[in-house]
Amino acid sequence: xxxxxxxxxxxxxxxxxxxxxxxxxxxxxxxxxxxxxxxxxxxxxxxxxxxxxxxxxxxxxxxxxxxxxxxxxxxxxxxxxxxxxxxxxxxxxxxxxxxxxxxxxxxxxxxxxxxxxxxxxxxxxxxxxxxxxxxxxxxxxxxxxxxxxxxxxxxxxxxxxxxxx
Numbered sequence: 001x002x003x004x005x006x007x008x009x010x011x012x013x014x015x016x017x018x019x020x021x022x023x024x025x026x027x028x029x030x031x032x033x034x035x036x037x038x039x040x041x042x043x044x045x046x047x048x049x050x051x052x053x054x055x056x057x058x059x060x061x062x063x064x065x066x067x068x069x070x071x072x073x074x075x076x077x078x079x080x081x082x083x084x085x086x087x088x089x090x091x092x093x094x095x096x097x098x099x100x101x102x103x104x105x106x107x108x109x110x111x112x113x114x115x116x117x118x119x120x121x122x123x124x125x126x127x128x129x130x131x132x133x134x135x136x137x138x139x140x141x142x143x144x145x146x147x148x149x150x151x152x153x154x155x156x157x158x159x160x161x162x163x164x165x
Contacts, residue, residue: 027140027164031157032097033064034074051089055080063097072099095131095147097160102138104160106131106147127151133162140164 039061046054056079063072078093093108108131129149136143142165150157 027136027143027162029145029159029161031066031159032071032099033066034156034158035062035064036156038062039074051080051083053080053083063099072097074098094134097158099140102136102140104133104140104143104147104162105135106133108149133160136162136164 039059042058044056044058046052046056056077059074059076059078061074062070063074064070074095074097076093076095078091080089081092082090084090090109095106095108097104097106108129127150131147131149133143133145133147140162143162144164145160145162148159148161150159
C-alpha cells in the first residue's frame with residue numbers, strides 16, 4: 001500500500017450561510033463555501049501502482065460562510081469502485097460537513113472518468129450536481145434532503161436543502 005499527501009489546488013467550494021447562525025438550530029436550508037485551495041488531499045493507493053479498485057482520496061478543509069468566516073470543516077472520502085475496459089474509473093464519495101451543533105453527511109458518485117492517482121480535481125467534475133443527504137447528527141439529527149453542488153471558474157457552492165424530523 002502506497003500513501004502520499006499533497007495540498008490540493010482545486011476549485012473553491014462555496015457555502016453561503018443564511019443570514020444568521022440560527023438556521024443551524026432550526027435545520028433550515030443554507031449554503032456554504034468549501035475553499036478547495038485550502039484542502040489537503042491524502043491518496044491511498046491499494047494494490048498495483050496507479051489507479052485501481054479500492055484506491056482512496058481523503059480530502060479535508062475549512063467550510064466558510066459567504067463573508068469568509070470559518071464555520072466548520074468538510075471531509076470527503078472518495079473510493080474507486082470500478083474500472084471499465086477503457087480504463088475509466090467510477091468513484092463514489094461520502095462527504096461529511098462538520099458544522100456548529102452537528103454534522104451532515106451526503107453521498108456522491110461520479111460518471112466514469114479517466115483520472116491519474118495524483119489528480120486533485122476532486123471527486124465530482126460536473127459543473128452542477130445534486131447529491132442526497134444520507135445522515136445527520138446533533139442539530140441535524142433526522143436530516144433529509146439534498147446538497148446542490150455548483151462549480152464554476154475556480155469556485156464551488158454547496159446549497160444544503162435540508163429539513164429534519
